[in-house]
Amino acid sequence: MLQSFMQQWEYKIVWKNYKQIEQNPESLDNPIIDKLSVEGLNELGLEGWEMVSATVKKIYFKRPLN
Numbered sequence: 001m002l003q004s005f006m007q008q009w010e011y012k013i014v015w016k017n018y019k020q021i022e023q024n025p026e027s028l029d030n031p032i033i034d035k036l037s038v039e040g041l042n043e044l045g046l047e048g049w050e051m052v053s054a055t056v057k058k059i060y061f062k063r064p065l066n
Helices: 038-046
Strands: 009-015 050-054 058-064
Antiparallel strands (some): 050 058
16 A cells, blocks of 8 residues: 555666666667767756766666656
8 A cells, every 4th residue: 555655766877988888788778878968968857857866977867657
C-alpha cells in the first residue's frame, strides 16, 4: 500500500567526455553530448529531465515515471 504513494523515477546518464564511452553495449539509449550547451540542457528540461548529480565524466538526470 505504501508503494502506491511513493514517486517512481526514471534515470538517464549523459556522458560529458564523448571520446571515452564506458557504457554497457546493451544499453545504447544513453545519449552522448559533445557540447553541454544551453540548448542541449534546455532540450533535456523540455523532456522532463532534472539534473540530479554530476561527476567528471557524467551528468545524472531523473524524471517522474508516468
